[in-house]
Amino acid sequence: MRFIELWANQFRNIAAERIPVDNRQVFLIGPNGQGKTNLLEAIYTLCYGSSFRTNQLKELTAHGQKAFKIEGRYLGDDHVVHTLVLEWKDGKRSLVLDDREVKDRKELIYNIPCIVFSHDDIFFIKGEPEQRRRFFDQTMSMYNPLFFDDLRRYRLVLRQRNQAIKDGRLELLALYDLQLAKYGLAIQSERTRAVYEFDQIFPSMYKNVSQSSLDVHIEYHPSWSDCATEDEIVEYLARTRSRDLSLLTTTSGIHRDRFLVMEDRQPFSQTGSTGQLRLASLIFRTAQMAFFQKKTGKEPLILVDDVLLELDFKKREQFLHLMQTYCQAFFTFLPEEHYFSELADEGALLYTVQEGRFLRS
Numbered sequence: 001m002r003f004i005e006l007w008a009n010q011f012r013n014i015a016a017e018r019i020p021v022d023n024r025q026v027f028l029i030g031p032n033g034q035g036k037t038n039l040l041e042a043i044y045t046l047c048y049g050s051s052f053r054t055n056q057l058k059e060l061t062a063h064g065q066k067a068f069k070i071e072g073r074y075l076g077d078d079h080v081v082h083t084l085v086l087e088w089k090d091g092k093r094s095l096v097l098d099d100r101e102v103k104d105r106k107e108l109i110y111n112i113p114c115i116v117f118s119h120d121d122i123f124f125i126k127g128e129p130e131q132r133r134r135f136f137d138q139t140m141s142m143y144n145p146l147f148f149d150d151l152r153r154y155r156l157v158l159r160q161r162n163q164a165i166k167d168g169r170l171e172l173l174a175l176y177d178l179q180l181a182k183y184g185l186a187i188q189s190e191r192t193r194a195v196y197e198f199d200q201i202f203p204s205m206y207k208n209v210s211q212s213s214l215d216v217h218i219e220y221h222p223s224w225s226d227c228a229t230e231d232e233i234v235e236y237l238a239r240t241r242s243r244d245l246s247l248l249t250t251t252s253g254i255h256r257d258r259f260l261v262m263e264d265r266q267p268f269s270q271t272g273s274t275g276q277l278r279l280a281s282l283i284f285r286t287a288q289m290a291f292f293q294k295k296t297g298k299e300p301l302i303l304v305d306d307v308l309l310e311l312d313f314k315k316r317e318q319f320l321h322l323m324q325t326y327c328q329a330f331f332t333f334l335p336e337e338h339y340f341s342e343l344a345d346e347g348a349l350l351y352t353v354q355e356g357r358f359l360r361s
């Protein structure tokens, strides 16, 4: 698929003007604070119904406004042009695809698979366990709707179980434990498989791009590591119930799983330099692209937000080589970063970005 045209109204500082983007590569070039990332955010929000910068859709509304709208026309894998519209109004989000309301955001994920490369990705490597869980859950949800469903159901049961603990309604726990075990085991098994496969891709990519022999790899440590069946999880939950009751929360489960980025036997966040961690975070994304393609045979749309700046020429070349398999890419660059020409195919679309306006160069 590829976007053909974008339009946003009252979305951050983007001017409400149609932006033709019918090209495999679109370059957005401009000084800081002009609206380059805002356009990437608008695309991402259209693809997933949520932003990669904030959990609050209302923040995307232009200053002084109460609503925004984004519209994208895209050529689908079915070779038909579709129109997708997202509107935020009166505190509510609505999504319409070809005049039909999209009731479940899940439909979108499988419609326009989109991967964003941003500076914040470094937190996948050096941030809290929650951030790595989110990365791997995202990676798996992109190709596996069943995993996505199991995650949603697990989260719902977890919330209900925690509420029951807080309310002292202990008679409900046995039922919740059965459900947690069911969805949790499915998620744990899928995470085990996915990390195994991801780890076939990531370490060699890291070695290639970094031009080093560092063995950086991923380890998965499930919270219920000693449990291989639903019955064993239920027993475990029963054994640890007093701990849950005293801490007023569910202290074990897939929401406590840990994904570790290791170099040899130590956490890479402790041994790697900032540059190495940053590079690893970029490789996380390219590995995510490769993984998605391996699973689905499809190429994702990618949004690359000024992350190439820190790489030296050699690493950038290696990295760009890995990043070839996309259906469409939007790149942001500062004007002084002339090296975008290393990347641009002949005929690529170039826009100069100035105060929220996109001027064809």
Ligand SMILES: Nc1ncnc2c1ncn2[C@@H]1O[C@H](COP(=O)(O)OP(=O)(O)OP(=O)(O)O)[C@@H](O)[C@H]1O
Residues within 6 Å of the ligand: 011, 012, 013, 030, 031, 032, 033, 034, 035, 036, 037, 038, 039, 059, 060, 061, 062, 063, 306, 332, 334, 353
């Ligand atoms: N809700 C909003 N309403 C209006 N303008 C906004 C809103 N949020 C951010 N902006 C404006 O958008 C601009 C920032 O745009 P953006 O984050 O896209 O920068 P950028 O061009 O990607 O620059 P950089 O290279 O620094 O990342 C700033 O001028 C900011 O004031």
